[in-house]
Amino acid sequence: MDSIHSLLTFVRAAETRSFTLAGRQLGLSPSAAGKAVARLEERLGVRLLHRSTRTITLTAEGARFLERCRRILCEIEAAELEIAATQAAPRGRLKVSLPLAGMLMMPAITAFMRSWPEIELDLDFSDRLVDIIDEGFDAVVRAGGLRDSRLMSRTLGEFRLVLVGAPAYFTRRGTPLEPEDLLVHACLHHRFATSGKLERWPLQRGRKDMDLELPETAVVNTIEPLIHLAEQGLGIACLPDFALRRQLAEGNLVKVLDDFTHHSGPFRLLWPESRGVSPKLRVFIDHMAEHLFA
CATH class of the missing domain: 1.10.10.10 (Winged helix-like DNA-binding domain superfamily/Winged helix DNA-binding domain)
Known part of the structure; x- marks a missing residue:
């Protein structure tokens, strides 16, 4: 020993x-x-x-x-x-880091807590690049690829970035039919909390990226306020489709320029390879993979 x-x-x-x-x-x-x-x-x-x-x-x-x-x-x-x-059934504290947009994952988190009441969740919402091992996290949910060889990962699902606005906004300002039409529209932007840079809108014509100087009607560093502003008819926002299921289904938001918007990426759940997979982490991984993008 x-x-x-x-x-x-x-x-x-x-x-x-x-x-x-x-x-x-x-x-x-x-x-x-x-x-x-x-x-x-x-x-x-x-x-x-x-x-x-x-x-x-x-x-x-x-x-x-x-x-x-x-x-x-x-x-x-x-x-x-x-x-x-x-x-024994899975139990104990599970420390998980979620992105700032993690509030949009709360239905899946809530269902997990109801299914596994013996597991105590310690949730940290942040877009910074956490050190899973040094900071003692059991798991981290993030968008993008795997860059740390010390980590294991499981893909939870894919998402797309889409341009959306409220029907009332397009009735008032017109619907953009070409990317250049955005230059005279109210554009609502997301700023990365970690770098301070604006998230680029993934506009393409054919296979060529388009770099347009879009109006900055509003700039926000979290996704939920952008959704609210777009729903209120204050402009067009570029947002991940998984965050807009209800709004798109109910018609509160509609997509535009879909043929000119090209971006997709994975959401992954990461955990330290050296710690193995405990019962509490195993059920969390399986639950999120089944429910997050259901």
């Missing part, structure tokens, strides 16, 4: 590049975490980590050893989870 604890401490230290953070995750002091790795290095007869006053980095031997340790710990955790799954 001491060997397993040393391996786990080494993996956490290597991933966080800090004995302080590794110790915090494991309930140890920075000194105890450092000594555990030092004992492991002494037993192996090789240096696994370079230490400095600011950070720690892997040696070449440490990098090779890290991958083997991750596989060993994953197998141990998988064995424990397999046994635990047969003994």
Whole structure:
């Protein structure tokens, strides 16, 4: 057990590049975490980590050893989870990061809470690029691709960006038939909270992107206010289709320039590979994959 604890401490230290953070995750002091790795290095007869006053980095031997340790710990955790799954229903705290548009996912979240009352959800709404491992998240829901080799992922569904406005707005201002028509319309824009940049409207003619200087009637850094402004007939907005199911079905919003709008992307659920899949995380993954884009 001491060997397993040393391996786990080494993996956490290597991933966080800090004995302080590794110790915090494991309930140890920075000194105890450092000594555990030092004992492991002494037993192996090789240096696994370079230490400095600011950070720690892997040696070449440490990098090779890290991958083997991750596989060993994953197998141990998988064995424990397999046994635990047969003994009890999923329960405990589940910490999940959702995008700011996550309020639009609340019907699926609400249904999950009703189905699994023993699981306590800790939800963090943010568009920033969270560090799943360092910040202790069990899972993160985000749009786009997978960029971190330490993470596992499951695609929850695909979405498209569409241009929409209220019927009353188009009655008053006319319906744009060509992308250039947008230059005389009220355009409602989304600003990325992380970068401060406006989200580009994915307009194309043929296969060529169009870069138009669109009016900035309003700029908002979350999606829900844009939906409200568009429903109130104050302009045209570029929004993900999954967020507009009710409005489109009820006719409160209608799509325009669909033949000139080309963008699609995945929503993914990500979780740390090194922690395996606990029963509570497994049912959350399966539920979101089934219900989010149902």
